[in-house]
Amino acid sequence: MPRDGESTRERILNVSHALILANGFAATSIDMILEQAGITKGAFFYHFKSKADLARALVERYAEMDHHLLTDIVVRAEKLSSDPLQQVLIMVGLSQELFEGLTEPHPGCLFASYCYQKELFSEEVRGICSTSMLDWRRVLVDKLRAAQSRRPPRMTVDLDSLADMFMTVFEGAFVMSKTLGDPSTLVKQLRHYRNYVELLFS
């Protein structure tokens, strides 16, 4: 059985991601990860030179996946409409689709988990997280600006923070959802965000 290092590494990352979202980083022991991944310490420390190294690898992967998601949603939205306002509304709608039908609260966002744990939140890691958020801002703000130039909004608003409100709603809804034990929170909040954008620009 030729050993496949890459798949082992992936398994460690998947297991760790879930455990850290649930328990927090410090409360997630390496032994817990080993047990769930079905490996031993030797294997773990072969792939990651420390627990902190794992943490860094996790956010990096998470940021990459986030970037792919952004790209995918943008591409699809631009195919479905050529109007920038509609594109934004569709982007929100597609996001809602992703989280419909949950039977329990979403496990949450790694960035949020990290930002409440200083030891994880080195400047390097914070940079990765913020880059990821600014990616969304950049894409949305472009479209909002285009919408604004086509038809002036009902109120004068700051477009940067309006774009940021998309992620804000995500982060906030994760917390609310977990606290209230309600899986539907995120979808409902996204709908409000869509309403707001729609009211502003039409």
Added chain:
Amino acid sequence: MPRDGESTRERILNVSHALILANGFAATSIDMILEQAGITKGAFFYHFKSKADLARALVERYAEMDHHLLTDIVVRAEKLSSDPLQQVLIMVGLSQELFEGLTEPHPGCLFASYCYQKELFSEEVRGICSTSMLDWRRVLVDKLRAAQSRRPPRMTVDLDSLADMFMTVFEGAFVMSKTLGDPSTLVKQLRHYRNYVELLFS
């Protein structure tokens, strides 16, 4: 024998609150608390029978303070206007006032910190947190319903989740603010929430 006007118990709570928001609960050792509070283990375990007991005491106090804040804001808003929609808008505005002029990102919300750490989030504690959130929902939803009956909103919306959006914006803005390193996030996001409510009902 109270020292410095601040009892030992209070000092432990204050120090712990800050440390836990920054580091997370598991990564905050009792020794760290002792050091910052300038006391010894004996003193700590005299006031709290375990670390978990401290965690519970912290949320309880936090929930109480939150309740006082809610009451205070409602009372002031009702003094300033008798129109329910205006009262809501004023409540948001007063909240903005509280967080204007920060020079660094707000340390965040204990509920959010707890909800990403399972060991802290027993059903009892989750209950305390959700009660606190439902308090705000109850107050806001009453006023929104009254506003709705005075003038039908431009779009049909779910009032419960519209009320929840207030806390959602708080929680989300804390995360965004810490990640982007921007102290102004919360105020800006609250303004969008106020805009949304205003657009809906006028």
Added chain:
Amino acid sequence: MPRDGESTRERILNVSHALILANGFAATSIDMILEQAGITKGAFFYHFKSKADLARALVERYAEMDHHLLTDIVVRAEKLSSDPLQQVLIMVGLSQELFEGLTEPHPGCLFASYCYQKELFSEEVRGICSTSMLDWRRVLVDKLRAAQSRRPPRMTVDLDSLADMFMTVFEGAFVMSKTLGDPSTLVKQLRHYRNYVELLFS
């Protein structure tokens, strides 16, 4: 049973000293020390904040004991004779007395053990060791100089290194003794040193 922290600390030091001389520092686990001292990890780390801290405490104590030994021998030698050459010879003789009748090789010198283990041999620790050695040099060189001025030696020699030869013989004899398994090495070598000094100055 009132707990006596000082005696616990002493027991740890005694046990560690013996174990480290026998096994080397790195090969002496804290668990070995705990077992021999009859204590637990909690007690150990209460008294020493790290293993390195123990190492430092050990040399410091060893250097102090060495200093007391030097003082004691000098005082006795000066009581037994007022002639500086005789005093030196007596000092060597008294040292021989201390190591007569061993039934197995002497466990050795902590300085020697440390100097072959870089991690222990920080500049601070090396300073402690060298100070201890220079103490002996200083005392001996004074007397040798006085002897020299009374009667010129048969050969012109460097007095500093002649004084150092005393400790050199100690260190060398420990190694030889352990390697050959011969408890008598040290006494015999000290006798040669005494012979040499005697031949030189008479």
Added chain:
Amino acid sequence: MPRDGESTRERILNVSHALILANGFAATSIDMILEQAGITKGAFFYHFKSKADLARALVERYAEMDHHLLTDIVVRAEKLSSDPLQQVLIMVGLSQELFEGLTEPHPGCLFASYCYQKELFSEEVRGICSTSMLDWRRVLVDKLRAAQSRRPPRMTVDLDSLADMFMTVFEGAFVMSKTLGDPSTLVKQLRHYRNYVELLFS
């Protein structure tokens, strides 16, 4: 397939020798050796079946080199003089030559390093070390006995331990040199040893 004229096995031995003298055996991890030698675990365990095996190979090689040195020095000394006393004095002198001009303290003797680390000092290894030392004793004692029979010494001394004093000075000087940070210690101490022998027999 020898690289750089130095086989992998040789490189492992050279690197290990230096590291062990500096750090001690237990504190020298195989990984450190691999890194310095630029090889991987596979290569190491191909040449040595365990870390203990490496330790044995190291002393064996060291003892061999020591034996060659002894032979070389004896041969040269016997060429330079036919008088046994002179031969001894020349042997010491040639040894001094070897260690003149050091710019930092000599790294020390593997035997000394081993004798403070029980796990390395099996009876087998101790045998190798003591054989090496007894080799020198044998050669020197022969010559000293011959010198004694030509001219009775000024003092009656034990010739075995007088011969041993040569190695004793070596071992002791290594320790002193490392501790005082003085590269010249060994040469100076050897000179005293030569003085002593000269005074005794002339």
Added chain:
DNA sequence: ACAAGCGGGACTACCCGTTGTT
């Protein structure tokens, strides 16, 4: 002859909580 991957254990450091004492 050597490289990648991993098993399993040992070690240091630290942590939570208790006890005896004041």
Added chain:
DNA sequence: AACAACGGGTAGTCCCGCTTGT
């Protein structure tokens, strides 16, 4: 109300050595 001392356990790290493949 608080402190010194300590019990007992666990976390993260590292380390040695084996296996499989080339």
